[in-house]
Structures are given as structure tokens and as C-alpha cells.
Amino acid sequence: MPRQKLRAGQLGTIQTLVLPSGRIQARALLCDDLGVQHRLKASAVTEADAVGDLHTKADALRHATGGAQLTRDSTIAEACEVFLRDKEESGLVEDSTVEAYEASVRNVVIPACGDLLLIDLSVRRCNRILTDIRTDLSLSSARKARSVLSQTCAIAIEHEVLMHNPVRDTRRLPLPEKKESVLTPGQLLIVQDLIRGWRTGPGHSGPRPNVAILEDAMWIMVGTSVRIGEVLALRRTEVDVTTKTPMARFDGTIRYTKKQGLHRKNAPKRTRQKRRIALPSFSAAAMRRRLAVTDSEPEAYLFATRTGKPLSVSNYERLLRTFVDDNQAALQAAGIDVDDFSTHIFRRSTATIVEAKAGIGLASRLLGHADEQVTRRSYVVTEELVDPVTADIMDDAFVDLL
Known part of the structure; x- marks a missing residue:
């Protein structure tokens, strides 16, 4: 035989x-x-x-x-390690995304259920785990953990340890609460005045913050709705303010990862979001101010450190938080929500203004979204007042009857 x-x-x-x-x-x-x-x-x-x-x-x-093999004796912690290795070796996931997965695995998933056998992760247990994470940590942590667990179970199915993905049948977690804070044109002018006068009065010692960087980046974000990382990635070669309609091409962003350090990624958040945007006059003026103090090399960054390297997102956000803290009373007096004052408020304000004048389609294209619902759900703040024309429409419908 x-x-x-x-x-x-x-x-x-x-x-x-x-x-x-x-x-x-x-x-x-x-x-x-x-x-x-x-x-x-x-x-x-x-x-x-x-x-x-x-x-x-x-x-x-x-x-x-x-590759590493999962078995029926593998724990969730062991399965997560295989999942992370798979993402890293695939080359299809950005380093920053892998690092976010690693942080969720290390700080949330493993402490919550790392010792549980993978085959014992039922729908009921998964619901309980995610509920505990949401209660003990936050909704954001629970949503990230759900994503990690679901993808880990997909790997387990590939290794023939699981027959189905229990995470997909868990109760849906609620969406994060939509942020409603936006700045009106009048409030933005107040912010500009506060930036220009920041730490100029008596009683302030030491070097003054670089308010020009703070103001110029703000007006570029307001005029284009791009993210702060995309603004900081601008180089001379991407800006043209000599034409009748000044233009800027946004085809990169500034990122920091443990693996690569601070670097320019040659695409925005997603590659399909590369776009050329016409600049309103105030954004073009900010661009000209940056060009006047920028090195003459075509690849020179408009927002650079003394050594010519790009300014990091964290440094700009830290500068903005310090400004908000120092001017909290004045900002509140202007009706501005200081708790929600971040670089994202400029992007949200622009989307709201454009949507009100030209519709959700143009606002979505300006923000670089593939789905208009993303723009509606997360960026556009709808006015409480419905257009009064509805009253005229209804009066016309009943004009011969009442």
C-alpha cells in the first residue's frame, strides 16, 4: 500500500x-x-x-x-500579532495606519480580551467586550477595537480557524457626535486681529510666537478647505499666483511615523484627493506672503523650519492651542466655541459656506470626498432656518382654495 x-x-x-x-x-x-x-x-x-x-x-x-499559523488554541492576542504582521508585510497599508492598529491592539484589545481563545469569540462576548471598552475608555476606542477585531477574525477565517466573522453580527456602535461649530466670516476677522495682536502688549516677555505662520495657514485652509497637513506640504512648485486666477495644487501631506519620521507623503490623505483649487483673494495674499519669505528653490516648503524642513502638523496644532488658551475670553466673547477650536473648524466652516451657496456637490468636491454623504454627515452644518420660499410655494398651491 x-x-x-x-x-x-x-x-x-x-x-x-x-x-x-x-x-x-x-x-x-x-x-x-x-x-x-x-x-x-x-x-x-x-x-x-x-x-x-x-x-x-x-x-x-x-x-x-x-507565515505564522493560527490554530484552534490561538488566543486573540496571538491572532492580533498575525493580523499586524500581515498588514505590515502587505505593503498596501500606510505606516501611520499600521501604527494606529498597533496602538489599539496594545492599549485596548489585548487588555480587554487578549487571553480569550479566538474560537470562543462569539457575537455575545464581542458585544460585551465592545460595550466595556466604550464604557471604560471611549466610543472612539470601541470603534477602533471593533475594526481590529473584525479584521483579525477575517485572518482567522483565512487560516481556517473560524468559519464566520462574529464581529460583523455585533450591535452597531453609534457614530461620533457631529461637531457643529463653524466660524462666520466676521468671526474669522476677529481671530485674525487676535492673532496679529497676540503677546504684543505690556507684560509679555520672551520671544514672540510666529504669528505669520499661524495666520497664513489659517487663511489658506479657509480659502481651500484643505487639511493642515496638506497646507504644510505646499512647495513653490505647487503654487501659481501670477495668473488671473491664482491656483494651488494639493498633492501631498506632511506625516510623522515611527518608521519614517517626519516626511512628505506625495498624496493627500487618499491618492484620489489630489486636486487643483482656485484661490480666493485672501488665500492668494497669504500665499504671496509665504513665497516672499521662502527659499527660491522650486521644492522649498512654504511653511518651513529654519533648516528648510517642513513644519510638522503637531507643531502647528500646538501653536494654535496656545493661541486659543491665551485668547480664550476674547474668543468666547465673539461667540466662538473654544473647546472645538482646532484646524478642523476652518475646513468645516468653508464646507458650510460653500454648501449654502452652491450645494453639497461642490462642497464635497472641494473637500475631496468621493461620497457626498461624508460631507453632509461630518462637515456641513445645516442652518436651522429653512428657506422661507417654502411658505410662498404652499400659499401658491392653495391660492384658489382658501
Whole structure:
């Protein structure tokens, strides 16, 4: 009877023999993940050690040909490690996204359920885990954990450990509360005046903050609705203020990752969001001010450090937070919500103004969204007052009846 062929990943019968030296040798065939058979040998003082070393070599060869293998004994923590390795090795996920997954795994998922066997992650248990995370940490943490767990279960299905993904059947988590704060043109002028007068009065010692960077970036964000990282990624070569209609091409963003450090990514948040935007007069004026103090090289950044490197998003946001803290009373007096005053308020304000004048379609294109519902749900703040023309329409409908 012919010997049964080994299946992928299977280790054949282990045989042992005593070597002339007195050591014990264990040997067996291993069929790797691609179906190729390998003769493995391992020797040690005792038979148990030799067999153990052979299994270690078999595991290493399986990993080399097919990656880490999940089994029915794998925990969620072990499965998450395989998920993270898969994302990192795929080359399809940005470093910043992988780092966000790692933070969620390390700080949220593993503390919540890392020791649970993967096969025991039922819909009921998953609902309980996500509810506890939401209660103990935050809704945002629960939403990120749900994404990680769902993708980890997808990996487990690929490894034939799970037959279905229990996370997909869990109760939906609520969406984050929509932020409603926007700035009117009048309020933006007040912010400009406060920036220009920031720390200029008596009683302020030490170097003055670079208010020009703060103001110019603000007006570019307001005029184009782009993100702060896209503004800081602007170089001379992407700006043309000599034409009748000044234009800027936004085709990059400034990122920081542990792996690459501070760098320019040659695409916005998503590659499809590259776009050329006509500049309103106040944004063009801000661009001209930046060009006047920028190095003459075509690749020079409009917002650069003294060494010519791009300004980081965190440094700009830190400068903005300091400004808000120092001018809290004046901002509140102008009706501005200081708790929601971040770079995103400029983007949201622009989207709201454009949508009110030209509709959701143009606002969505300006923001670079593929789906208008994203613009409506997260950026446009709808006016409480419905257009009074509805009253005229209804009066006309009943004019001959009442």
C-alpha cells in the first residue's frame, strides 16, 4: 500500500536513532505550505529534547513558507500579532495606519480580551467586550477595537480557524457626535486681529510666537478647505499666483511615523484627493506672503523650519492651542466655541459656506470626498432656518382654495 502523501504544513512520523556519539537524533518529513517536502533532523542529549528541537525547526519552516499559523488554541492576542504582521508585510497599508492598529491592539484589545481563545469569540462576548471598552475608555476606542477585531477574525477565517466573522453580527456602535461649530466670516476677522495682536502688549516677555505662520495657514485652509497637513506640504512648485486666477495644487501631506519620521507623503490623505483649487483673494495674499519669505528653490516648503524642513502638523496644532488658551475670553466673547477650536473648524466652516451657496456637490468636491454623504454627515452644518420660499410655494398651491 503506497504511503499516504503529507498535506501542506503536515509533519510526518518522527523517527529517532542513537548516533555514534550517544546523542539522540530525531528525523521526519515536513510538507511545507507550498507542498514541497523537506527532510528535517535535530539532535540532542535526550529523545524529548531532540523531538522538541525538530518541532521548532518545523514551525520555523512553516512560518518561512506560509507565515505564522493560527490554530484552534490561538488566543486573540496571538491572532492580533498575525493580523499586524500581515498588514505590515502587505505593503498596501500606510505606516501611520499600521501604527494606529498597533496602538489599539496594545492599549485596548489585548487588555480587554487578549487571553480569550479566538474560537470562543462569539457575537455575545464581542458585544460585551465592545460595550466595556466604550464604557471604560471611549466610543472612539470601541470603534477602533471593533475594526481590529473584525479584521483579525477575517485572518482567522483565512487560516481556517473560524468559519464566520462574529464581529460583523455585533450591535452597531453609534457614530461620533457631529461637531457643529463653524466660524462666520466676521468671526474669522476677529481671530485674525487676535492673532496679529497676540503677546504684543505690556507684560509679555520672551520671544514672540510666529504669528505669520499661524495666520497664513489659517487663511489658506479657509480659502481651500484643505487639511493642515496638506497646507504644510505646499512647495513653490505647487503654487501659481501670477495668473488671473491664482491656483494651488494639493498633492501631498506632511506625516510623522515611527518608521519614517517626519516626511512628505506625495498624496493627500487618499491618492484620489489630489486636486487643483482656485484661490480666493485672501488665500492668494497669504500665499504671496509665504513665497516672499521662502527659499527660491522650486521644492522649498512654504511653511518651513529654519533648516528648510517642513513644519510638522503637531507643531502647528500646538501653536494654535496656545493661541486659543491665551485668547480664550476674547474668543468666547465673539461667540466662538473654544473647546472645538482646532484646524478642523476652518475646513468645516468653508464646507458650510460653500454648501449654502452652491450645494453639497461642490462642497464635497472641494473637500475631496468621493461620497457626498461624508460631507453632509461630518462637515456641513445645516442652518436651522429653512428657506422661507417654502411658505410662498404652499400659499401658491392653495391660492384658489382658501
